[in-house]
Structures are given as C-alpha cells and as structure tokens.
Amino acid sequence: MDNLQPVMAYVNTAFVPFDDAKVHIEDRGFQFADGVYEVVACFGGAFLDLKPHLQRLQRSCEAINVPLPKPLPELEALVQEAYDLNPFSDAMVYLQVTRGVAPRSHLVSYNLTPTLVITVRDLPLPSKEKIKAGLKGITLQDIRWKHCEIKSIALLASVMGKQEAGRRGVDEAFWLDEVGHVLEGCATNILAIIDGALVTHPLDHQVLGGITRDMAIAVAKEAGIKVEEREWKLDEAGLTEILMSSTTNAVMPICEMNGKPVGDGLPGEVGQKIRTLMITKIDGLRPNPSL
Ligand SMILES: Cc1ncc(COP(=O)(O)O)c(C=O)c1O
Numbered sequence: 001m002d003n004l005q006p007v008m009a010y011v012n013t014a015f016v017p018f019d020d021a022k023v024h025i026e027d028r029g030f031q032f033a034d035g036v037y038e039v040v041a042c043f044g045g046a047f048l049d050l051k052p053h054l055q056r057l058q059r060s061c062e063a064i065n066v067p068l069p070k071p072l073p074e075l076e077a078l079v080q081e082a083y084d085l086n087p088f089s090d091a092m093v094y095l096q097v098t099r100g101v102a103p104r105s106h107l108v109s110y111n112l113t114p115t116l117v118i119t120v121r122d123l124p125l126p127s128k129e130k131i132k133a134g135l136k137g138i139t140l141q142d143i144r145w146k147h148c149e150i151k152s153i154a155l156l157a158s159v160m161g162k163q164e165a166g167r168r169g170v171d172e173a174f175w176l177d178e179v180g181h182v183l184e185g186c187a188t189n190i191l192a193i194i195d196g197a198l199v200t201h202p203l204d205h206q207v208l209g210g211i212t213r214d215m216a217i218a219v220a221k222e223a224g225i226k227v228e229e230r231e232w233k234l235d236e237a238g239l240t241e242i243l244m245s246s247t248t249n250a251v252m253p254i255c256e257m258n259g260k261p262v263g264d265g266l267p268g269e270v271g272q273k274i275r276t277l278m279i280t281k282i283d284g285l286r287p288n289p290s291l
Pocket of ligand 1: 039184185186187188189207208209210211212213245246247248
C-alpha cells in the first residue's frame with residue numbers, strides 16, 4: 001500500500017472509514033484514561049508474536065477489571081481483518097480497550113460494555129543511519145505510577161518524558177528508581193551488556209513485560225549469551241553496551257547516555273549480534289522477503 005494513510009478502523013462493532021471513526025465524549029478512556037492498549041507489528045503481512053500481545057492485553061484487562069471485549073480468537077481475526085483493510089508493507093496495529101461509556105464519575109458500575117478500537121498504521125523502521133550510529137538517551141527520575149506492568153493508556157508521564165527527550169535532542173528518556181536503578185524507557189525496555197552478559201531489570205511493577213524484551217532474551221540465550229534479569233545501574237563496572245527494545249524497534253543500540261558515550265560510543269558487538277538474530281527471525285516471517 002503506497003498511500004500511508006489508514007483507510008478503515010474498527011470501533012466497537014464494525015469497521016468504519018478512518019476519518020469517521022469516533023467514540024463518545026463520555027468514554028472513560030477520554031475522561032479518565034480508564035483503559036489499556038496493545039501494539040503489534042506486522043511485517044510483510046505476517047504478525048510478530050500476535051498471540052503473546054493479545055495475551056498481554058487480556059492480562060492488562062484483568063488487572064483493571066475490564067472484561068476482554070471479545071474472546072482471543074475473535075480478537076485475532078479482527079486484527080487480521082484490520083490489517084487486510086489497511087495492508088501496509090510493514091504495519092503496527094493498535095488495540096485499545098476502555099471500560100466503556102458512562103456518565104462521568106470515578107465510581108462506576110462494573111457491567112459496562114467495554115469500548116474496543118483497532119487502528120492500523122504504517123510502521124516506520126529505524127533508519128540505516130541510526131542503526132549504524134546508535135541512538136541517544138537521557139535518564140529521568142521515574143514519575144510514573146506503581147503498576148507499570150499494566151499496559152495502561154494513562155501515558156502522561158511517558159509523554160512528558162518523551163517531550164523532554166525531544167527538547168534535549170535525544171531519542172528516548174529512561175526512568176531511574178530512587179536509588180538509580182535503570183528501569184525502562186518511555187515506550188521501550190532497556191538492556192545492558194555487562195561483562196558480556198545481557199542484563200535487564202526483572203519483571204515487576206516498575207516495568208512493562210515487553211514482548212520484544214522476551215524475544216531479545218530468547219535469542220541471546222539461543223546464541224549462548226548469558227542473561228541476567230536483575231537491577232543494574234549506569235555506572236556499573238563492565239558495562240560496555242546499552243540496548244533498547246520495543247515492538248517498533250526490535251533492539252536498537254543506545255550509544256550516548258546523558259551526553260556521555262556508552263562504551264566506545266559505537267554499537268557494540270553483542271548488541272549487534274542480538275539485533276541481527278532478531279531481524280533474521282523477523283525477515284523469516286515475511287512471506288515475500290522482498291517487501
Ligand atoms: C513503558 C514501555 N515499556 C516497554 C515497552 C516495549 O514493549 P514491547 O516490546 O511489547 O513493544 C513499551 C512499548 O510500548 C512501553 O510503552
């Protein structure tokens with residue numbers, strides 16, 4: 001698809017033209033950010049880890065006590081249909097679920113019909129220059145809530161962090177806990193290479209369990225790279241590389257943090273190996289690798 005504008009979106013019960021896709025002003029997503037979401041990538045028409053993404057959506061819904069709007073197989077079929085109606089070569093599919101529409105009140109009855117919106121956008125891949133030169137990051141004190149394991153649509157802190165990153169001319173801002181452990185980015189997980197091992201914060205309430213983080217860990221293990229899920233700090237001895245992971249980036253090297261080079265300031269060997277293995281798996285999904 002050459003035109004990069006989405007054509008159709010799913011809203012509650014049906015696909016509608018994208019420009020007519022609307023939800024009510026009393027939708028609790030709009031009023032309270034009372035909802036959760038998911039982003040899945042599709043490469044050349046093949047989804048990467050669709051099931052794990054939908055299972056995470058189910059966990060997010062359960063965590064906030066919102067019924068999953070449809071059973072997982074139906075959601076899967078809708079995601080496929082959404083893509084078929086907006087067949088970008090590489091696409092990202094957003095699913096957003098809110099508690100539904102009700103007169104504005106914090107307290108709400110639990111039998112609302114949840115709102116489901118599915119949109120598809122063109123997936124911009126990282127540029128060759130950025131892959132070669134690496135990205136820049138900054139760290140900020142974590143100002144988010146204490147349930148970061150839920151993929152909540154309440155993203156104000158992340159938006160503010162990303163704005164600050166933009167203002168300072170870098171690609172991503174990463175959150176630190178009160179004692180300086182590196183948690184995750186505004187929309188990414190963060191991993192370090194320390195003494196040759198892939199190190200990343202353990203899964204708890206301070207980080208989202210990234211599907212791409214799982215993939216990075218899996219390919220690292222397959223390649224014989226030691227993996228440690230533990231707390232870590234930027235000034236740890238033996239830290240040579242930093243990577244960030246997300247559905248839209250696979251893993252990308254972070255070569256500068258807070259204005260200082262990471263390691264020798266170039267993408268490192270271990271990170272490049274992990275990225276290459278991941279991209280090979282992604283390319284292997286494409287029914288037509290020339291896409
Ligand atoms: C806060 C946060 N952490 C991590 C991630 C990466 O998750 P995934 O790899 O599933 O895209 C995201 C993605 O949006 C995110 O928002």
